[in-house]
Amino acid sequence: DKALTPTKTSFWNNFNKVLVGKSTVDDEILDRLEELLLTADIGIDTTLKIIDLLEMRVARDKYLNVAELESILREEIESLITILNQAEQNTALPHIILIVGINGVGKTTTIGKLAALYKQAGKKVILGAADTFRAAAIEQLKMWGERVGVPVVAHSMHTDPSAVAYDTVQKAIQEQADVAIIDTAGRLHTKVNLMNELSKIRRTIEKLMPAAPHEILLVLDATTGQNAFIQTKAFTEATAVNGLVVTKLDGTAKGGVVIGIIDQFHVPVKYIGVGEQIDDLQLFDEKEFVETLFK
Ligand code: GDP
Numbered sequence: 517d518k519a520l521t522p523t524k525t526s527f528w529n530n531f532n533k534v535l536v537g538k539s540t541v542d543d544e545i546l547d548r549l550e551e552l553l554l555t556a557d558i559g560i561d562t563t564l565k566i567i568d569l570l571e572m573r574v575a576r577d578k579y580l581n582v583a584e585l586e587s588i589l590r591e592e593i594e595s596l597i598t599i600l601n602q603a604e605q606n607t608a609l610p611h612i613i614l615i616v617g618i619n620g621v622g623k624t625t626t627i628g629k630l631a632a633l634y635k636q637a638g639k640k641v642i643l644g645a646a647d648t649f650r651a652a653a654i655e656q657l658k659m660w661g662e663r664v665g666v667p668v669v670a671h672s673m674h675t676d677p678s679a680v681a682y683d684t685v686q687k688a689i690q691e692q693a694d695v696a697i698i699d700t701a702g703r704l705h706t707k708v709n710l711m712n713e714l715s716k717i718r719r720t721i722e723k724l725m726p727a728a729p730h731e732i733l734l735v736l737d738a739t740t741g742q743n744a745f746i747q748t749k750a751f752t753e754a755t756a757v758n759g760l761v762v763t764k765l766d767g768t769a770k771g772g773v774v775i776g777i778i779d780q781f782h783v784p785v786k787y788i789g790v791g792e793q794i795d796d797l798q799l800f801d802e803k804e805f806v807e808t809l810f811k
Contacts, residue, residue, distance in 0.1 A: 556772030628660030644684025
C-alpha cells in the first residue's frame with residue numbers, strides 16, 4: 517500500500533526508541549509523546565486532549581504498562597476521528613457536489629479523480645468549471661474531462677461563477693446525469709468575499725434543485741500543516757462544508773493533520789489523495805488510517 521508510507525516510519529517507529537528499557541509509562545514518555553504528536557501536526561488542542569486522556573489513565577491505573585500504551589493510543593485516536601456521518605444520504609438525482617478550497621491544494625486533480633471514481637461505478641458525470649478567475653483552472657478541468665471522458669461546462673474567464681454552476685446543474689438535470697461536480701475559485705483574500713461568492717453559487721443552484729448542493733467538499737493539502745487548520749476554519753465559517761478531502765498524503769509525514777482537523781471541526785474526511793494519478797483517490801477509512809500510523 518503506497519498510501520501514507522512516510523507517516524508510518526516517522527510516527528510510531530520513532531517513538532518506539534523512547535520506550536526501550538522502560539516498563540511503565542512515566543512523565544518522560546508522555547512528554548516525548550506530546551512532542552511527537554505536535555511534530556506530526558496533530559495540533560496543540562488535540563495533542564493536549566490525547567495527553568490528558570493518557571495522564572488520567574496513568575493516574576487511575578498507577579502503573580500503566582508500556583506495552584499497553586500503543587493500543588490505548590490507537591483507540592484514542594480512532595475514537596477522535598470517528599465521527600458519525602450524519603449527513604442524510606442523498607437519493608435525489610443528480611447528486612450535486614461543490615468543491616471548495618484554496619488554489620494549489622489539489623482541487624482540480626481531486627475533481628478529475630472523483631469523476632473517474634463515479635464513472636467507474638457506472639455513473640453519468642458532468643463537471644462545472646466555476647473557477648472563472650484563472651484561465652488555467654478552466655483549461656485544467658477541461659483536460660481532466662477529456663481524460664476521464666466526461667463533459668465539462670465552462671464559460672470564458674472572469675464570467676460569473678454562479679452562471680457556470682447554474683448551467684452545470686441545468687445540464688445535469690436535462691441530461692439525467694447522476695453526478696455534477698463543480699469547481700470553485702479558492703480565493704481567500706477576505707472571508708466576506710469568500711462567503712458572498714459561495715453563497716451566491718449555492719443560492720443559484722438551489723433555484724434549480726432545492727436541496728442542492730448535496731455535498732460541499734473542502735480540499736486540504738496535508739503537507740501544509742497548520743495552514744490546513746486555518747483554511748478549514750475559514751471555509752467552514754464561510755459555507756456549509758460537510759466533508760473533507762485531504763490530498764498529498766503520499767508524500768508527507770504530516771498525516772496527523774487529519775486527526776487534529778476532524779477533532780477540532782467535526783467534519784468527516786470523505787476521501788484522501790495519495791498521488792497524482794487518476795486512481796490515487798481513496799475513501800477515507802478511520803481504522804486503516806490509524807493502522808498506518810502504527811505500522
Ligand atoms: P488546484 O490548484 O487546487 O486545482 O490544484 P491541482 O489539482 O492543480 O494540484 C496541484 C498539484 O498537486 C498538482 O501538481 C497535482 O498533481 C498535485 N496533487 C494533487 N493531489 C495530489 C495527491 O494526492 N498527491 C500528490 N503527490 N500530488 C497531488
